[in-house]
Amino acid sequence: MRIDLRLPSKSGWPALVLLGGLLLSPLTSAPAMGAVPSVSRETLLQLRADGEFEQALEVVDALLAKTPDDADLLLIKGQILAFLGDDRSALETLAEAARLAPDYLDIRLMQARVHGYAERHDAALAVLRSAVTPEVARFDAQLLLGRTALAAREPEVARDAFARAAVLEPDSGDAWLGLGDVARSEGVINVAQLNYERALVVPETAPVARERLDTLAAEQRRFELSTDLSFSRFNDDSDDWREGGISLAWRIDDSRQLTGGLAVANRYGSTDIQAAVVWNGRLDARSGYFLGAAVTPAANFLPSWKLRGGLDRELFDLTGRVGRLGIGVGFVEGSLADYEDGLVQGFDLGLVQYGWEGRVWLTAKAGGSFGTNGSFDPNYGLRLDWQLTPDSRVFGGFGQSYDNSTQGMGTTDSYFVGLDHWLTDRLGVALSLALEDRDNGVRQTTVALGFRVRF
Known part of the structure; x- marks a missing residue:
């Protein structure tokens, strides 16, 4: 009797699901399982189905003590270890299983999935290249090869694998989704749309296909018009501040x-009245930069001109190693501004740490400015963003900075919270509240409201 290697239909493994589905097909060509009492085998499978992986691990270890050369049991143990987040032990166990059964395809697929779970897509692809050849007539294997190759930025390999999967199961929408994703990654929008529409008629993939089509439509909107208004009140007899702005962003391409x-x-x-322009660009997949300039004719308190620039780069990736943390991006920014009484130079160094599959990120920065009198005024800031839904984000933070503007009020401690929400796929709104405490005892309270339109 074969062990059922299908995963339990229990939620709770979103990162694993993103690998392209961990369902393993029945072991039609698997080595026969060793002589294990039915109750023990059934107990193992039930514990796994219930998500009781710690207990399932104890049971499979007990079974392996009786039949240590059972490739099926080693495969299940590697699978359970992967569920528990111990990818190193999982890969060691799967390597032993592969030694015992070198032609056992499901072992190779699981090895690739473990690498993919840790976002080691190149390593996963290296496993699959030799195991999943064009002659392998298994839909799940070709689908996994396609998804892994796409994640490893090998679009030609991905396209061929998805095409073979579509031939094997033409009524499955997953292969059409994959072909659409490849075309989208290459900028062939009409082909991407055609394949997503094919997946749209399959009930199982219709929700994802609709989301892909909506995203595709949004990506074709190259412009975003933003307006914002803010009102500030002080706790002394200072006049209220009123500010507003309008900007137009043109996304030339993805970089x-x-x-x-x-x-x-x-x-x-x-x-x-200040006019400003900012250029953002990508140097490669891990690095980016920006350049900015602003001018204020006949300035009263803002700088008459200001230049800015910055670089950012992905520094590390903690995925699969430290809790639910992901990549960390470092950045450096510099500025030079001309005020009425001289030049002010500023800089910031910081880090953005992503986590929870990119839904949460923490930004920390520190720096300072060199005033016109030669003094150095430090600043720092900490901000947390949380993407509640694809359309809604909340944020909050605090910091300290120095007001260099003419008639400025010196050092300020600031605290802020806000909400950014897309009302439709074209119209968004943002609302924020900020408190700033000056070192002269004055408190400034600012309410800001903004709107964005994509077209």
Whole structure:
């Protein structure tokens, strides 16, 4: 009697599901299982189905003590270890299973899945290249090869594998989704749309296909128009501040964006109008940069001109190693501004740590500015963003900085919270509240409201 290697239909493993489905097909070509009492085998499978992986591990170890050369049991143990997050032990166990049964395809597939779970896509692809040849007539194997190759940025390998999967099971929407993803990654939008529409008619894949089509439509909207208004009140007799702005961002492609805008600020009984432009670009898959410039004709309190620039780079990836943390991105920014009484130079160093599959990220930065009198004024900040849903994000944080503007109020401690929400796929709204405590005892309370339109 074969062991059923299908995964339990129990939620709780979103990262594993993202690998492209961990369902293993029945072992039609698997080595026969050793002589294990039915009750023990049934207990093992039931514990695994119930998600009781610690107990399942104890049972499979007991069974392996009786039949240590059973490749089926070693495969299940490797699978359970992967569920428990111990990918190193899982790979060691699967390597032993592969030694005993070198032609056992399910072992190779599980090895690839463990590598993929830890986002070692190149290692996963290396396992699959030799195991899943074009002659392998298994839908799940070709599908996994396609998804792994796509994650490893090998679109040609992915396209061929998805095409073979579509031939094997033409009524399955998963292969069409994969072909659509490959075309989308290569910028062939009409082909991507065609394949997503094929997946849309399959009930099992229709929700994902609809989401892909909506995302595809959103990506074709190259422009985003933003407007914002803010109102500040002080706890002394200072006049209220009123500010507003409008900007237009043009996403040229996936690696370049140009943004220009105008801002109007009324402070200290005077009004400044500032024009700014920012260029964002990617150097490669892990690095990016930005350059910005702003001018304020006849400035009263803002700098008459300001130049900015920055670099960011992915520094490390903690996925699968430290809890639910993911990649860490470091950044450095610098600025030079011309105020009425001289130049002010500033810089910031920081780190953005992502976690929980990219739904949460923490930004920490520190730096300072060199004032016109030669003094150094430090600053720091900490901000947490949480993507509650694909359309809603909340954020909050605190920091300290120095107000270098003419008539500025010196060092400020700030605290802020906010909400960013897309009302539709084209219209978004943002709301924030900030408190700033000045070192002269004055508190500033600011409410800001913004809207965004994509087209």
